[in-house]
Amino acid sequence: MTKETQEKLNYILNASKEIETYNHACRILSYDQETICPVKGMETQGEVSAFLSNQAFKIAKDEKFTEAAEYLYEHKDELTEWDAALADQLHRTYIKEKNITPEKNMEISLVYNKAFVDWSKAREASDFSMFRESFKNVFEMNKEIIKLRDISAGGSVYNQLLDDYERDITTDVLDECFRKCKERLLPLLEKIMKSKKNIRRDFLDIEVTDEQQANIAKWLLETIDFDLERGAFTTSEHPFTNGLGKDDVRVTTHYYPNYFIGSMYSIIHEGGHALFEMLVPEENHEHFINGGKTMGMHESVSRLYENRIGRSKEFVSLIYPKVCEVFPQVMKDVSENELYEALNIVEPSLIRTEADELTYTFHVIIRYEIEKALFEGTLSIDDVPKVWNEKYNEYLGIEPENDREGVLQDVHWTFGFGYFPAYAIGNMYNAMYYNRMKNEIDINSLVSKGDFRTLNNWMAENVFKKADRLSPSEWIKEITGRTLTADDFLDYLEEKYTELYNL
Ligand SMILES: [Zn+2]
Structure with a gap:
């Protein structure tokens, strides 16, 4: 390693330690807020948390930091596997955030915060129209954020959003995985629904302390x-x-x-x-x-x-x-x-988080198909609740009676798109x-x-060992020698439920 690379690396490691110290404190505050923090203490604690995370943000946004990080990224071959992974991560963040000014950052937060408030109210009232405006703003903001990244080879907007949550995943890969899921799970579900097998469930709702x-x-x-x-x-x-x-x-x-x-x-x-x-x-x-x-x-x-x-x-x-x-x-x-x-x-149900392991995938497929159509421009926001209900009927044979148990059940669309497939x-x-x-x-x-x-x-x-150092496609290839496929999962489900339901 050259002297210059060593110096830059030392600088990055020291600054990262400082950032991590602030972030560690923020995580403790966040854990506290979600568990035992009294309601009236939340506001002050929120301010402390915002102050600390801003300190961390300032270090990472400092020109010396980004310059050193980019230098390391360009000289990765001189680094150990660990530091090269750090350089990769910093580079990805840099590309994502370099054109996001503090003002833009504030604007994004305001859009998401308002969306969360509107969604909460809309959900309470079970009325999608109260969330519609914010839904649109989040959708437009997601598109704008992607446009601000000056990467030419990134593919469609939706592919880049998917990549933010699960690197290397594209609509081509997902379309193929989900096609197989539908092809094999829909007939299996139909057989299960017709099965005469009686599973006892009377004890599941007995009161416990x-x-x-x-x-x-x-x-x-x-x-x-x-x-x-x-x-x-x-x-x-x-x-x-x-x-x-x-x-x-x-x-x-x-x-x-x-x-x-x-x-x-x-x-x-x-x-x-x-x-x-x-x-x-x-x-x-x-x-x-x-x-x-x-x-x-x-x-x-x-x-x-x-x-x-x-x-x-x-x-x-x-x-x-x-x-x-x-x-x-x-x-x-x-x-x-x-x-x-x-x-x-196994029982088709309306709420994703309560679904069994077989029907769960359909809850994800429905959200994915809606998001994809929105970004392709073949679905309008006004039609989202209607299409949501139609798809629940098509795949699971049930339909929500209202938006609360339908399109408004998840918080995710208050901050972005592309999350569910993961x-x-x-x-x-x-x-x-x-x-x-x-x-x-x-x-x-x-x-x-x-x-x-x-x-x-x-x-x-x-x-676990290399998960932080490899992209998901490299990681699964290293473990299994293969690229992502739905086959193993579908084999498992067919075998398990054929036996359980005597199909
Ligand atoms: Zn989890």
Whole structure:
């Protein structure tokens, strides 16, 4: 490495440490705001948070910083793999933000904030027309943000938005994946709906206490080998994971008195996200590259633990005695197999976040098809609610009665477009690497025994290790030797549900 490169690198690493210190503080404040912060304390805390994040923003926007970062990007071949990954990340941010002035940045925030307020009111009133104007403003703002990036080879506006959430993903790739999903899942769903199989569900809504749910949540985290000395959990309105720092990863869940499996499976889902954060190499922190993981990578891991493992016969067998012990009023006459079946009921529903693993993909496909048509100019904003309802009818055979349980259910369109597909891609990634994992370790036997350390070690070595350093397409290729495909996921669903529903 030349002396100049070394100097620039030192400068970037020192400045990144300072940025990370501010960001770390912001993450703690954000975690606090979502969990225990009293309502009246929120405003002041919001101001503190805005001040700290602005300090970080100033360092990263400083000319010396961007100049050094671009220099490193151009001299990547002199850098270690870790620092080259940092240079890549800084370059991507630079390209995205270089023409965004502080004034434009403020304008963007105002549009999104207003959209959030309008959406909340519209949702409350179940009336899309109250959100329509803001929806349009967010849509136009997204287009403008992309136009401000002076990259010539970036493809269509929508492809660039998709790329922001899941790098390398394009409408061509998604069209093909989703075509296969429709081709194979629609007939499967139809057979399931016609099946005579009766799955018992009467015990699912028996009332339980928060204390019982907290008890099982902690036990589940320990079971999957979440390290409670390097992490913590509590409750919040919407469950989430926050990787605060190297040895501090926090998760939350939400307790519903009449749906005990809700909090159990959200804690396993968030626990999966947390393991990903906990088990990355230490060097990621030293080189400030932890932000390299994409949404799709993260969801692949959380859904692996929640669904592929968490809803398997082996896992249900592992947790059954504990579930009986913690919830005696629920489980008094429920067999292990009845619990397994109840955890895997397939039923078309209107709300994405409550969907089972088979119908879930359709919720994503519907949002994707609407977004794509909007950006292609073949769908007008006024028609979005109508098309939404038609597509629910077409794919799932049900229709929302109002906008609240339809087009207004998700918060995502208050800040942008292109986010949803990453949720579905996660399932496809994990099905692909599961097929390699099962050839190398005996997953079923490890899960039956509760040996999550061995399983997590495999994940750390093969799935987590390079996630921050590779693009998703390089990453999945490195793990599986293949490019993204829906096939493995669809094979898994067909096999599992054919057996479960005696098809
Ligand atoms: Zn998640």
